Amino acid sequence: AQKITQTQPGMFVQEKEAVTLDCTYDTSDQSYGLFWYKQPSSGEMIFLIYQGSYDEQNATEGRYSLNFQKARKSANLVISASQLGDSAMYFCAMREGNTGGFKTIFGAGTRLFVKA
């Protein structure tokens, strides 16, 4: 079974509008971390935002916010006021495990296209 599911292979958004990228996860661990990364066409992986499983408030970092719904096991990324430079691949990731070792699992990604 998929541990991280990103159901949107591609998304279009108009410049200056908000967009939500979906991510659902599956884990039996109580302590885990959820992350979003951006990968532009140049290839580097850029950290965007983090949400801990025990965090009660949704994480925010500038124009990025994470809509964390623990009971539904979802961690959607919201990008407000989209910019042309936001066009990229976006990956949701989960870090789970125990003191014996933690593994990070990435979703398949969502390619975002921002239209002028």
Added chain:
Amino acid sequence: DSGVTQTPKHLITATGQRVTLRCSPRSGDLSVYWYQQSLDQGLQFLIQYYNGEERAKGNILERFSAQQFPDLHSELNLSSLELGDSALYFCASSVESGPRETQYFGPGTRLLVL
């Protein structure tokens, strides 16, 4: 710039050969992670080292091995290379090794096996 450096940036080699990829973590980071990104498999976790010791293992082939040195830089060795090993290999680093640790990625090494 994440502060994580990887060399070389590009590598072209032939099947059956062996290559070494190098990674220097951010200053102060004790954990190093290796990932493989290919078109068919996506981004796969390979292995993690923390302060010189192997901490977690993912989908790493037996032909691949890694180590972390006392100065905390790490090397990923790929041997008996096959066409399917062509991929982008990322190194990432974090301060510690828990579930809440944010990993910062290097620019990657693009490997092409011909």
